[in-house]
Amino acid sequence: MDTAILHFISPPIPYFVDFGYAHYGVGDSHIERNEIRVFDLIVVRKGVLPIGENGQDREIHEGEAFILLPNGHHYGSAPCKTDTEIVWIHFQTFGSWQVCLDMDECMGNQMALIEEHKKLAYLNHADVSSIFIPKHMKLSAKAIEVLETFFQQAHEPQSLRNWKRQATFQSFLQHLNRESSSSANNTAIELADRIELFIRQNYASDITNSVLQQKMNYHPNYLAKMMLKVYGMTPMNYLQYYRLEQSKRLLLQTPWPIARIAEEVGFHHVSHYSTFFSKKEGLSPSGFRSKFAKKH
Known part of the structure; x- marks a missing residue:
């Protein structure tokens, strides 16, 4: 699907903050929030979620994911018309990132973003690379399989669970990055x-x-x-x-x-x-x- 691309520079790799899930009955709407200061990756496991961000409304269908920006205004653009279940992952990064219209724009701006990132992240002499994540995407079976491990980790002790969720999130992000490119x-x-x-x-x-x-x-x-x-x-x-x-x-x-x-x-x-x-x-x-x- 045609979508904007989130362009991150690493290190550091965008890091996991929190995870959870929510259920919306018929007539329920997504909560309204403003500048939550973390990226909010929403995956629809069942149904359809009408959602808006900064005046742009869309529907996220089963098996799709959408990333809400940390500095945006988010809201339910309409009540749900069917039972809907979502998984949400909050994550953040340090340094520079940008939203591009497409991969060509990401590539064209890459070196400027890298130079800005090095200054903000104090990486004067470190090797860095780009990570490209679609803002709205259809998830592959492999990405969904990795995502499901978040639920399996719920029974782990807290100290171990946090390490495993960070590793799982990075694996999930790697799949999204790999799948974002055309042939x-x-x-x-x-x-x-x-x-x-x-x-x-x-x-x-x-x-x-x-x-x-x-x-x-x-x-x-x-x-x-x-x-x-x-x-x-x-x-x-x-x-x-x-x-x-x-x-x-x-x-x-x-x-x-x-x-x-x-x-x-x-x-x-x-x-x-x-x-x-x-x-x-x-x-x-x-x-x-x-x-x-x-x-x-």
Whole structure:
């Protein structure tokens, strides 16, 4: 179904807060709430739930799920016409997220969201990735099977139950993320991930478009198209970006001279590295180290 996409960046992975279920008889309506400050994932197990959010009304049918936003106005858009049962899961995240009209918009905004997330989540030198969850979705049999384990955990001791529910929620979220992509997007993501993995494992070496063509067995133009679609940058742009990120790790975690760090991450000339770093970060490598490294 056509739906908006919730785009999260991890780490941290969106985390479980609370879980429960509700029953609505004929004539009952969903409760009205405003800015509940957590995401509310509603799964209809039976019947149909009329629900509204910020003036947009819809019906959620059996086997479907809908995510209400933490900063929205939620309400029952009409009384239920049949007996309806729902499961609700409250979850939250830390850092940046956004609602996109479709996957193309998510991909186009990905790098900007990642940069914003790193600042908000204090991840100056961490590897991050995207999670895409449809706002309104038809659940697969596997996702419903994972969801049912929440009920099985009701008899566990509280301390154990909380750990298991967090793990179950992450497994459930993983299914939703995997199922959100079309076959065309899956093809692009699979190839882009292969390129990204190769770059990550070999970034200190001399990587060129010719090398990638030989390793991936695709024309460089096609590889660039797939990387642009998924990561918002070409393989060569991603290589420079990844080298920069790795150099940040070394600036913060080692006492190595700038010249050695440049060489370690694949820059042949320290002057090129320093110029590139300053252009991207707004301060020199030594300035970055002084600003963020722990003072002794």
